[in-house]
Amino acid sequence: MTGFGVFRDGYHNFLQRFEHSSRWKFMLSLAARLSEGSVGLVVSFLLIITADSVVELVRMICLISVVHVLLSFSGEH
Amino acid sequence: MFSNFVSFLSQITSSQRFRSSQNSQSQQPPTELERLENELELLRASHETALRNGYDLRDEQARMRDINTQTIRQLQDEITTMRASIRTPNDLDLDRVLPQDSFSFIMVAQACSMPFNFGMFIYVFQIATFSLVTLDLLSSGDGSNNVFGIPGDVTAQLRASQFIAILVAVRSKGLFVILHKAKRLTSLFSLSPPGLHTKRLDDRFRSFS
Numbered sequence: 708m709t710g711f712g713v714f715r716d717g718y719h720n721f722l723q724r725f726e727h728s729s730r731w732k733f734m735l736s737l738a739a740r741l742s743e744g745s746v747g748l749v750v751s752f753l754l755i756i757t758a759d760s761v762v763e764l765v766r767m768i769c770l771i772s773v774v775h776v777l778l779s780f781s782g783e784h
Numbered sequence: 785m786f787s788n789f790v791s792f793l794s795q796i797t798s799s800q801r802f803r804s805s806q807n808s809q810s811q812q813p814p815t816e817l818e819r820l821e822n823e824l825e826l827l828r829a830s831h832e833t834a835l836r837n838g839y840d841l842r843d844e845q846a847r848m849r850d851i852n853t854q855t856i857r858q859l860q861d862e863i864t865t866m867r868a869s870i871r872t873p874n875d876l877d878l879d880r881v882l883p884q885d886s887f888s889f890i891m892v893a894q895a896c897s898m899p900f901n902f903g904m905f906i907y908v909f910q911i912a913t914f915s916l917v918t919l920d921l922l923s924s925g926d927g928s929n930n931v932f933g934i935p936g937d938v939t940a941q942l943r944a945s946q947f948i949a950i951l952v953a954v955r956s957k958g959l960f961v962i963l964h965k966a967k968r969l970t971s972l973f974s975l976s977p978p979g980l981h982t983k984r985l986d987d988r989f990r991s992f993s
């Protein structure tokens with residue numbers, strides 16, 4: 708979702724004031740953000756539906772949260 | 785008769801003498817008075833020329849003053865327009881900032897620098913982890929049509945937990961979208977005074993819609 712928000716705001720809205728910002732880095736970051744979010748969403752869904760018990764489900768949610776949220780140092784994706 | 789003729793001749797002679805004396809006087813060099821008069825004429829002519837030049841300079845000065853005034857007014861209008869078009873950081877919308885995550889390092893950091901490499905490392909690590917999880921799920925399949933090994937006949941508690949877990953998994957999407965829109969609505973109706981910043985209001989309405 709953040710990737711779509713960044714894509715909607717565009718490059719010139721906030722990146723032109725940074726010295727080292729460039730369009731290819733913006734596109735690279737956008738592609739990384741979108742691919743990571745979509746892959747994480749699919750893997751999260753697969754982990755949830757393949758759980759055999761509630762305890763395992765909780766463990767999977769913790770795993771998803773660690774990989775998907777905490778490693779990006781962010782609260783939203 | 786003869787005496788009249790003699791008197792006539794004497795008159796003619798005297799008149800010619802008078803003329804010759806006048807001619808001799810005109811051919812003489814000018815006196816001091818005439819020289820002063822000539823100098824006075826020259827001074828008058830130069831004074832008139834100077835006055836004329838002064839008038840011309842005054843007209844040119846007035847014309848230049850008008851041009852300068854017009855130019856200054858145009859520049860002031862341009863500066864006013866440019867100031868109106870410039871958006872200071874205080875004018876930026878609160879929601880138009882960089883996302884606070886490691887992917888923003890890739891955008892703003894110098895290529896191959898420590899922050900850039902850190903952002904790329906996080907991305908590669910995440911993709912690698914997700915790939916390993918996906919491979920593990922694929923390997924847990926029973927070889928039939930159930931590729932991912934999804935268990936069947938699970939309990940109702942697990943089914944409900946899965947339903948809640950899916951909502952929790954996508955909470956960062958749906959919940960933050962709702963908060964995002966709510967924040968925009970709040971900033972739309974509280975931060976902008978009525979009648980001012982109509983362009984920003986239009987932009988906000990356009991971006992909100």
